[in-house]
Amino acid sequence: MRDITKRFGSVLANDKVWLDIYRGEVLALLGENGSGKTTLMNMLSGIYRPDEGEIYVDDKLVDIRSPKDAFDLGIGMIHQHFKLVDVLTAAENITLGLKEKYDLKAVAERVREICDKYGFEVDPDQKIYDMSVSQKQTVEIVKVLYRGADILILDEPTAVLTPQETDKLFAVLRNMRNDGKAIVIITHKMHEVEAISDRVAVLRHGRFVGDMLTKDTDAQEMTNMMVGHAVTLNIDRPDPVDPKPRIEVKGLTVRSMDGILKLDDVSFTAYSGEILGIAGISGCGQKELLEAIAGLQPTEAGSISYINDDGEREELLGKDPLAIADMGVALSFVPEDRLGMGLVGNMDLSQNMMLRSFRRGKSIFTDRKSPKALAETVVEELEVNTPGITTPVRRLSGGNVQKVLVGREISFAPTVLLTAYAVRGLDINSSYTIYDLINRQKQKGVAVVYVGEDLDVLLELADRILVLCGGKVSGIVPGRGATKRNIGMMMTKLGGASE
Structure with a gap:
């Protein structure tokens, strides 16, 4: 790829990028949110x-011009969100859109050959x-x-694999590399x-910063290249602060x-x-658990109690979020679906802040000054990359959307903070x-429940x-x-320590 440039309106997503594959x-493609990694690969995949700019394949x-052109050149992209039809079989999905003779028996045989060659396990x-x-x-992967x-x-x-599944995937990728395939992974996980x-190739603000052999670098150097300055890569874990029961689920x-x-x-x-x-394979009930505590999910049985500092219990089950707030329970929720449940895409930053505070007003007019000030604080403290606080949230990258959501929820001084995939993307x-x-x-x-x-x-x-x-x-x-390893085993098979 030579001098690749891509603009979306006034936003320069990629600026004269050179990349060899x-x-x-x-090849691991690294960069901060909004650095242009996915945009660059979306151009390579059509x-x-x-x-x-120009793209050369085999000189x-x-x-x-389209994903079909990319496939004709031997380029395939596996997206984070899968493009599969649930009611069809693996073999039917793999051949969907191809103009070859529709012979599922022959397809299944070829799929098995691919699986045997690289170490996949697929029932066609x-x-x-x-x-x-x-x-x-x-x-x-078999489809491409x-x-x-x-x-x-x-x-x-x-993103949603257990450690054991990740090891299996990496074994397959190594087999494909050894067979002469070129593989590009976009990831934020340094290990x-x-x-x-x-x-490793690094992009920063849409520009190619440099590349290096992985064996000649480390996580600290790669992160410094991504960000442009030295970054501390330590997660502190202070001891619990005067722990008292706050939420009891039975x-x-x-x-x-x-x-x-x-x-x-x-x-x-x-x-x-x-x-x-909260750990678990994707879809094991994490989303439903947080939504039930927040009053957003109907339940069949059980109880959810909020316990005050003086030991007094309040039953949350059967109450909606407004009723929970009226009880004086300060509960903040960062949902998995940022733009579906958390924020309104067509509203700007200050309007999204106001969604949390408009009920506090004492007059018929909404208070716009406080949400505006909060939006400015969140943008400054969390380094949200945005043209301004009047920008619609849908125009921000996924990472910046998440910063706005987390910043808003934390700002309201909760006693319970529920977060679902707070750093996804x-x-x-x-x-x-x-x-x-x-x-x-x-x-x-604060009692923090972190999925x-x-x-x-x-x-x-x-x-x-x-x-x-x-x-x-x-x-x-x-x-x-x-x-x-132990956590990964517990995610796939019942058993382990009890509380």
Whole structure:
């Protein structure tokens, strides 16, 4: 890729980027949120077209106008959000859109050949809705290989995988690299960059900063290159501050709208002044657990009690968020769905702040000064990259949207803070800013319930870790002394320490 430039209106996403991708190599593409990593790869895979610059494949100048053009050149991209049809089988999804003869038996045979060659495990006849997240990802990878891809781009490939599933994926990627495939991974997890990549390329503010062999660098140097200055990569874990029972959950059972059991007899206590981490494979009930505590999820059985400093109990079950607030319970919730549940995309920053405060007004007119001041504070303290506080939230990158949401929720002095994937999609510098904010809440005596997908972070940040497996509590273990392997095993098989 030579002098690749891409603009979105007045925003310069990529600025004269040079990037070389070699066969038989795993390249890690790094950069802060909004640095242009995904945009650059979207141009290589045919989703966007560059405004300026040239792309060469095997020393030939090419014009990639669509994903089909990219596939014809042997380029395939596996996105963070899978593009699969749930009601179809793996084989049907793999051949969807191809103009070849529709022979599922022949397709299944070819899929098995690909799986045997690289070490995949895929049942061509299995429906997508019966698959785990890692199985769906495997189907996506086999889909691009089936189409003849020699250059594979993976966007945040381990975001929702267990440690064991990540190890399996990395083994497959190494097999493909050894077979001469060119592999590009976009990730924010430095330990994974060190484990799987051969070379690292860094973007900053849309520009190519440099590349280096992974064996010649370390996480600290890579982060400094991404950010442009020295960054401290330590997650503090101060001791719990005067821990007292704050939220007590007993026998909580929740079913989805389809009648599927999401939480099954879940019981635990969250204490003030501590961080309770929630670990589990994606879809094991983490979302439903936080929503039930926040009053957003109907429950089938159980109880959720809020315990005041004087030991008085208030039952939260059956109450909506407004009723919970009217009880004097200061509860903040950072949901998984940022622009669906957390913020309104078409509103600007100060208007989104006002969504949390407009009920506090004492007159018929809304107070616009306080939300404006709060928006300015959040932008300054969390280094939100935005043209101004009047910019609609939907125009911000995912990481900056998350900063706005977390900043707003923390600003309202909660006694209980519920966070679902607070750093999902954030670069390493922004992530450490959020970890620091969460620790500050803990030191103020807030009971923090932190749902995370990065076990390395959970083991460093949380005082205790509750592990969910299939909607049940597999165990509750101390954060200090717990190992990634043990937590990973508890995520896939019931059993472990009890509280």
